[in-house]
Amino acid sequence: MYRPVGNGPFPLVTINHGKPRRGTLPERSMHPDYIAAAKWFVDRGFVVAVPMRRGYGASQGSLGDFAGNCEDRDYFESARLTAIDIEGVIAYMQRQSFVDPRNVVVLGHSWGGLGALGVAFDGTPGVTGIINFAAGGSSVAPGQICGGEDRLIADFRRLGSGGHIPEIWLYAENDHYFAPPLAHAMYEAYRAVARAPITFVDLPAFNEDGHFTIMRGDTAIWGPAVAKFLSFLPSKN
Template sequence: MTTALRLLGLCLLLLISDARAAQLRADLHESVSTIDVTVKDFYGKQETGKVAITQFSPNGEGPFPILILNHGRATSDRGTPPRFRYTRQVAYFLKRGFIVFVPTRIGYGQYGTAFDPEYSGKCRRKDYVPMIQAARIEESAVLDYAKRQPHVDPHRIVIVGQSVGGFVTTSVAAENPDGVVAAINFAGGSGGDPATHPGVPCESDRLEAMYQRFGKTARVPMLWIYTQNDQFFAPQYSSAWHAAFVHAGGNAEYKLFPPFGTNGHFLFGNGTDIWEPTVSAFLDREGFSR
């Protein structure tokens, strides 16, 4: 095979891959929009970036309660995936009657990773405040966008987040946004790295202090889900963060699941059938029964 034919074949494979990536799930009524948001990074540099919002809608006319689903932070390639979708988890929330919005925050996905407002410094010199401030601004813009959409109930909103997304979710809950009535934190935190310091997050005391500050103002009922073998945030840290949050005034149930696979940090993504009953019970208590 000539070099030209090999290149042509490669181009065709890339085009097919891009086409598949662009396909939308009709059965989930999937659509994509973008909004422009201006934030600052760790160094104080300010830029305007695009937040891609993938929307999934249940059948019917609504009005549907809103669910915002926040992703975590990739440890290597922040450009993958091009946008976050979580279709398996979304399908569960759609069955619960939610219209779901999954934002891909600035610094991730197809709109570029050169500007990274969620970088928080080296491990021994972490400052998590700038990343949370940037994420809060983006989340506020996403909430405003979601409330303006047709067929939604802007007064019944649940926020859910995984890993850094759980950290972000807790910080947003601390602001008690209008319409947000419950929140779920899956393995929330930051600064973890299973390869270099398994289970031990960077500057855990700073994270604990931030969770304490969140607890002073948060009045939204929350569910926190962690596992015994989380290789990013071991139970001694997540339980301390929860204690700091609750003792400061926050309202959160802490659920520690048994070990899951080789790294329980990925329970949200790979153990849907395990966490669904706990989440369903929480949603039922908060008035989101099917």
């Protein structure tokens, strides 16, 4: 957790990590680094929580954030399952005296972004905005999605039916997990049925794989777009 100096209460941002590609890294070995992003938010007056979901890193419990096998992955249900852990962290942080429980922004990266959309679908109390960095499904390799792209897009549409708070989606030009055509297709499916403004931002290419811009890139790459988004949320009024 990171926080500004003072007693608050401050608005809250939760930064939620992704899931490693199958066979690349054990979940228990994950230690995602979002320090630069956390500092960016703290400098703007936010408390920042960066939790590890059950079954990742040193967290207790076992993995419970996906539904179905690779051939028949249910991304709608996976989003809802991932949201359970995120919502647990939100509820805990909302009880802290230095947090404004009415002003929570959920940032999700990759699989964590899928979970953030699950939070939006659930209508979690106090959540005023969603920041989606490169959300998607189970990417086995570039151009290969468990269950196929059509299933992923269809499940994003199902999630969109619950989208009732503002969201910003950010995907890099050279994202090798969810390439621009797929990212835009997921966005269009979601936006078509959402009940709140959903903004899409095309980020420039970053290093060899822009999927990790939020972790490894300079905050100047995404900061201006996110700052503009935050300026319209109740937490910044």
